[in-house]
Amino acid sequence: MLLSIFSDLYQLISGAHQSVPDYVDEVYDNVGVPTLIIVSIITAIFYLLLGRWKPIFFKSGHWVFTLLLTAIIAAAFAFASAMKVIGEADSYMFRFSLMNGIFSAILFFILSVILKRLSIFAKRTPF
Amino acid sequence: MIRNTFIFGIGGTGARVVRSLTMLLAAGTKLNDTNKVIPVIIDVDAKNADTTRTLKALEAYKTIRKKAYITQKNVDGSDIATVFFNTNLNTLSSLQTEGAEKIDDSFQLKFDNLETSFIKYIDPKEELVNDVTMDFLRALYDDTPSSHTNFENTELNLRLDEGFKGNPNIGCVVFNSLSNLKEYQFVAKSINPDDRIFIVSSIFGGTGSSGFPQLIKLIKGDDRLRNIKLGALTVMPYYKIADKNKAGGDGNIKSGSFDAKTEAALTYYSKHLAGKLNALYHVWDNPIKQYDYNAGGDAQLDPAHLVEMIGATAVIDFINKPDEMLNQNSTTKYFDYGIIQESAAVDFRHFYEWSSKQIMEPLALFSYAMKIYLDYFPKFKDMAFYKDLLADKIHSDIFYQTLSTFLGTHFKGWLKEMADNERRFEPFQLNEELNSFITGKIIPIKKVLGVTINSGLSELFIKERLGKIEDELKKTIPDPEKEKRLLQLLNQVAQDCYKVLDSLPTMTE
Numbered sequence: 001m002l003l004s005i006f007s008d009l010y011q012l013i014s015g016a017h018q019s020v021p022d023y024v025d026e027v028y029d030n031v032g033v034p035t036l037i038i039v040s041i042i043t044a045i046f047y048l049l050l051g052r053w054k055p056i057f058f059k060s061g062h063w064v065f066t067l068l069l070t071a072i073i074a075a076a077f078a079f080a081s082a083m084k085v086i087g088e089a090d091s092y093m094f095r096f097s098l099m100n101g102i103f104s105a106i107l108f109f110i111l112s113v114i115l116k117r118l119s120i121f122a123k124r125t126p127f
Numbered sequence: 128m129i130r131n132t133f134i135f136g137i138g139g140t141g142a143r144v145v146r147s148l149t150m151l152l153a154a155g156t157k158l159n160d161t162n163k164v165i166p167v168i169i170d171v172d173a174k175n176a177d178t179t180r181t182l183k184a185l186e187a188y189k190t191i192r193k194k195a196y197i198t199q200k201n202v203d204g205s206d207i208a209t210v211f212f213n214t215n216l217n218t219l220s221s222l223q224t225e226g227a228e229k230i231d232d233s234f235q236l237k238f239d240n241l242e243t244s245f246i247k248y249i250d251p252k253e254e255l256v257n258d259v260t261m262d263f264l265r266a267l268y269d270d271t272p273s274s275h276t277n278f279e280n281t282e283l284n285l286r287l288d289e290g291f292k293g294n295p296n297i298g299c300v301v302f303n304s305l306s307n308l309k310e311y312q313f314v315a316k317s318i319n320p321d322d323r324i325f326i327v328s329s330i331f332g333g334t335g336s337s338g339f340p341q342l343i344k345l346i347k348g349d350d351r352l353r354n355i356k357l358g359a360l361t362v363m364p365y366y367k368i369a370d371k372n373k374a375g376g377d378g379n380i381k382s383g384s385f386d387a388k389t390e391a392a393l394t395y396y397s398k399h400l401a402g403k404l405n406a407l408y409h410v411w412d413n414p415i416k417q418y419d420y421n422a423g424g425d426a427q428l429d430p431a432h433l434v435e436m437i438g439a440t441a442v443i444d445f446i447n448k449p450d451e452m453l454n455q456n457s458t459t460k461y462f463d464y465g466i467i468q469e470s471a472a473v474d475f476r477h478f479y480e481w482s483s484k485q486i487m488e489p490l491a492l493f494s495y496a497m498k499i500y501l502d503y504f505p506k507f508k509d510m511a512f513y514k515d516l517l518a519d520k521i522h523s524d525i526f527y528q529t530l531s532t533f534l535g536t537h538f539k540g541w542l543k544e545m546a547d548n549e550r551r552f553e554p555f556q557l558n559e560e561l562n563s564f565i566t567g568k569i570i571p572i573k574k575v576l577g578v579t580i581n582s583g584l585s586e587l588f589i590k591e592r593l594g595k596i597e598d599e600l601k602k603t604i605p606d607p608e609k610e611k612r613l614l615q616l617l618n619q620v621a622q623d624c625y626k627v628l629d630s631l632p633t634m635t636e
Contacts, residue, residue: 055590059509120598121590124511 004033013101017092026085031078031100038077039104042070043111051119058121063112068110075101129162131222132323132446133314135342137169138334139177139429140362141327141343146181147431148439149188150541152214154493155618156486159447163215165222165319167314168235169338171288171301176428180237180537185234187533188216194526195614197604211493211618218309222317226307236310238301245297246283288556298337305338306345314350324352325445326359327438330392335362340400347403356453357404361396363389363411365434405453408441408462410434415471415549430544433473433552437464440486447485467634472551476633486632487554491565494542494555494626496617497534498564503589510590512597516613526610561589561624567632584624592623 007028017023046066050057078100084091116123136145145166158164170178192212220232231237246264247253255261264283285297305311318324326342328335334572339359346352364386400407411435441462453460466477475487507513521527545552554566561584562570570583584590596619597612604612 054587055510055594056587058511119511121511121594124514 009101010096011043012113013103014092014096016058017096020086020092022085023096027082027096030081030085032079034081035100036107038073039070039107040111042066043108043115044075047112047115047119047122049120051125055121057075060120063126064115065115067105067108069103071101073093074104084093084119130319130321130323131158131163131165131317132158132161132325133318134164134166135169135324135326135338136166136181136334137326137342137545138336139170139172139175139329140329140332140435141335142168142170142175142178142181143429143431143435144327144360144362144438144442145358146177146184147436148442149181149441151193151214151436151439151486151490152537153538154190154210154489155211155213156443156489157447158214158443159449161214163217163221166234166309166445167219169237169305170235170334171298172334173565174288180428182506182536184236185216186531187529187537188212189218190529191533192216193612195530195610197448197611197615209494211614219294219313223315228311228313230310236303236308238308244284245300249300256284257401264566299333299341302338302341305341311345315352318352318355320351323356323358323446325442326357327362327442328359329362331364331386331388333594336388336409338393342397343400343403356450356471356593358406358408358441358453359404360408360410360438360441361392362434363409364414364439365410365412365432367414401459402457404459406445406448406460406462408438408445408464410438410441410464412550417534430548431541431547433545433550436545436552440482443485443502462496471549472553473552474552476567476634483631483633488625490554491628491631492621493538493562495561496540498555498557498561499589499593499620499624500530500617501539503586506586507590507593510594512593512616514599515597516609516616520609560584565628565632566614568628570627579591582625588627589624591621592620596623598618 007024010023010028010032016021046057046063075097079089079097080094081090082096084094114124119125134145134148136142143167148166152158152164168178168181168185172178192215196210196212218232218234220230241303249264250261255264285294324346326339328339329338330339339361343357343359346355346357396407412432441464444462457528465479466473468477468478475483475491478487504513504517508518515525517592521531539557542555542557546557554562556566562572564584572579572583590618593616596616600612600615600619604615
């Protein structure tokens with residue numbers, strides 16, 4: 001069910017790659033769930049671990065840095081996962097990776113709004 | 128048994144001691160069995176800057192406490208030892224007194240009809256101009272040569288609303304009318320048999336030394352007040368005044384006469400006041416500092432002095448004394464104050480155990496809070512606790528402005544003045560970081576192999592504590608009561624700082 005949601009989502013935001021069914025069969029599945037887990041872990045580290053431990057990484061600048069880092073990790077992960085299955089880079093792979101980065105950034109923002117109230121030092125970050 | 132204590136601060140010195148008392152009570156010095164403390168400032172010098180400053184500090188205290196104080200209890204239900212603004216310091220009008228005329232909500236007792244000279248005060252219709260009584264009054268008060276055409280500077284022509292300028296003989300005439308004041312009548316009707324009265328005055332000036340015996344006379348002459356527990360502090364000379372060296376003014380106040388006046392007053396007290404008071408406290412110091420000559424008014428703004436703070440501890444000691452220690456009829460107990468070692472600069476190490484525990488420990492806690500509020504909060508504007516509690520209010524809300532003024536102007540100003548005075552009282556290094564804040568005890572930074580494992584009261588430590596304490600407080604004190612949360616935050620972070628300090632420095636360290 002979850003995997004089906006990711007297939008639909010990626011095809012919605014990146015467009016479908018008709019000539020390479022491996023995306024639908026394997027890549028979307030291999031990228032979607034780990035991306036969700038990675039973003040959740042990073043957000044939890046920001047708000048629940050660092051955000052409750054010491055006031056060292058809680059400012060808006062830190063949050064923007066973490067958001068960009070999350071997006072880069074997600075994009076790199078998507079690219080690496082697709083490369084592993086497809087074996088050859090094409091323009092769709094770059095677009096898919098970029099979209100996964102943007103998707104993870106949006107996910108990070110949504111999770112931030114949810115988790116910030118559980119933080120001590122970052123409860124007013126980013127707003 | 129819960130009771131009220133009425134504190135009469137008479138004259139400039141009385142006002143300055145009450146100012147010190149305000150600071151000590153703001154720091155959380157604990158008073159036993161006390162409902163309200165009612166300071167009543169008595170000063171005929173309506174513009175006296177010392178008095179004005181004290182009144183402003185009292186008003187600020189009242190505003191802060193009303194908005195931000197909450198009772199904190201230990202698990203066993205007892206009060207937590209130190210909570211800032213613990214004492215209900217309030218005005219006379221806060222008392223519900225049946226049958227008394229309504230009075231202003233003020234800490235000051237106001238005399239009427241003093242905007243005139245002494246001679247016009249005692250002879251408003253000039254009926255004595257050619258009377259033999261006038262010759263008698265001249266003989267008593269006027270030492271200007273008869274050939275002199277300018278009588279401006281004589282005692283008879285002294286303007287009463289500028290104070291008595293070291294003339295208790297004039298002061299006692301005016302204080303005879305004290306019982307006619309509605310504020311005094313309000314006090315007389317408000318006092319219950321279990322309440323206490325404490326009088327603070329100097330012995331070497333005009334207002335205090337004349338008002339003190341008159342007030343005792345009034346209290347002891349009132350059937351309702353005759354058996355009330357009565358204490359007093361007489362402040363003896365502890366500073367000198369420069370001779371008048373500027374044109375204008377009067378030059379009436381001469382510190383060369385302080386000792387003679389003190390001796391005369393002490394002789395009077397021993398004859399006429401012995402046994403009428405339950406406790407009489409004396410405090411003095413070798414006069415070292417010479418203040419500029421100011422004959423009262425808005426120019427008389429003398430810096431705070433250690434002696435005044437010690438005087439304030441007398442008030443606290445009296446309030447905390449159990450009834451049985453004050454119950455001996457017709458016996459006055461006398462108290463002096465001493466420090467451990469003679470020194471030009473006094474700090475926490477110079478005080479004995481009672482003062483150290485009861486007075487200095489709260490003072491250290493409140494000073495930590497002041498330091499954090501004034502010096503650290505502005506650096507923490509991106510912290511969540513700051514955004515929650517202060518960001519949108521600190522420059523507009525009256526409470527936050529009052530708190531900033533109290534900490535920045537009144538309390539810090541008071542500490543700085545004492546540190547710059549002679550003898551110096553300098554328990555804090557106000558411009559140092561928190562690790563070096565307490566004079567005589569530096570909190571060490573612990574390192575292992577060059578790596579810091581404990582940085583003491585570092586900025587990071589303060590930020591962490593502020594964030595975590597605020598997070599806990601938010602669970603019990605809701606947003607509409609943010610002022611209470613802020614005061615508790617300051618209170619608790621100060622206690623955390625004190626835990627790191629461990630204890631105040633002593634002579635043996």
